[in-house]
Amino acid sequence: MKSILISKRMAVLIGLIASPVALAGVIIPLRSYSQGALSSLTRQRTSGVASRYKSEVKIEEKDGVREITCNGIPDHTIGQFTGAGNPNPMSPQDYHYKVPISPEPSRDSVTTQPYSARQQKGIADRSTYLADFIAQCQIDWPKNRMMNIIAHGHSVPAGYHKTPEVKPFDSYPHLLHAGLKQKFPHAVINVFVTAIGGENAESGANRFEQDVLSHRPDVVLIDYSLNDRGLGLERAGKAWRKMIELAQAKRVKVILLTPTPDQSVKWDDPNDPLGQHAAQVRALAAEYHTGLVDSLA
Numbered sequence: 001m002k003s004i005l006i007s008k009r010m011a012v013l014i015g016l017i018a019s020p021v022a023l024a025g026v027i028i029p030l031r032s033y034s035q036g037a038l039s040s041l042t043r044q045r046t047s048g049v050a051s052r053y054k055s056e057v058k059i060e061e062k063d064g065v066r067e068i069t070c071n072g073i074p075d076h077t078i079g080q081f082t083g084a085g086n087p088n089p090m091s092p093q094d095y096h097y098k099v100p101i102s103p104e105p106s107r108d109s110v111t112t113q114p115y116s117a118r119q120q121k122g123i124a125d126r127s128t129y130l131a132d133f134i135a136q137c138q139i140d141w142p143k144n145r146m147m148n149i150i151a152h153g154h155s156v157p158a159g160y161h162k163t164p165e166v167k168p169f170d171s172y173p174h175l176l177h178a179g180l181k182q183k184f185p186h187a188v189i190n191v192f193v194t195a196i197g198g199e200n201a202e203s204g205a206n207r208f209e210q211d212v213l214s215h216r217p218d219v220v221l222i223d224y225s226l227n228d229r230g231l232g233l234e235r236a237g238k239a240w241r242k243m244i245e246l247a248q249a250k251r252v253k254v255i256l257l258t259p260t261p262d263q264s265v266k267w268d269d270p271n272d273p274l275g276q277h278a279a280q281v282r283a284l285a286a287e288y289h290t291g292l293v294d295s296l297a
Contacts, residue, residue: 153223
């Protein structure tokens with residue numbers, strides 16, 4: 001079983017669900033990294049944005065079209081996004097836009113449609129995405145109701161420590177449950193684990209309705225990328241889409257998780273399979289307007 005890093009993931013998960021601002025100080029002991037190695041890794045991943053990257057914007061006009069290419073890095077000192085304690089560093093993106101130089105009003109009639117979650121582009125805003133869930137957690141008995149969270153995935157949420165040893169009470173679903181109960185002591189919150197060690201997204205998608213939606217969840221966490229490397233991007237992406245769409249059809253909030261790193265990850269290699277699957281998860285979160293916990297950022 002590959003070494004796993006859960007401290008960062010837990011901080012983001014509890015921050016995303018429990019509060020618009022990540023809970024500072026929620027640190028889960030690491031099983032495979034020393035404190036010194038973790039501190040060094042954290043500094044490398046989160047500091048020096050201004051010195052490492054420069055703002056790049058290119059604007060070209062041709063054949064009546066203005067093309068804008070940029071990397072998303074601001075030309076000023078950055079603040080703390082999207083709240084204090086956010087562990088995700090800024091990094092260059094690839095944005096490309098085409099707009100007419102002289103736009104004209106459309107002559108075609110436009111029929112408005114309900115603004116669905118699928119039409120809202122971009123990863124969900126962590127300060128508002130789970131506002132309804134948070135509000136329900138703050139209602140006291142007898143007007144409150146049971147709130148269900150499902151952790152669906154492979155061996156990591158299932159609690160595998162070092163195969164075949166399983167430590168569910170050290171896994172992030174249990175730690176998330178404990179953190180939420182500390183934050184909302186009057187709420188009835190259940191965290192169900194439907195994860196199976198060794199499983200990939202295709203198998204998880206095939207049993208999604210029976211094993212996940214049958215619990216009538218309010219929130220579903222999906223975590224399969226570590227094992228999806230054997231499937232490839234196309235097959236994995238199709239399975240993730242199926243699970244997301246099934247959940248959203250039932251008005252269930254979805255949080256996608258990029259994989260926790262293992263010791264084989266090549267951080268600086270864009271062709272590393274784990275990095276490619278993480279990029280696909282980020283793209284799916286933006287396309288379907290879901291929550292995102294980016295452990296591999």
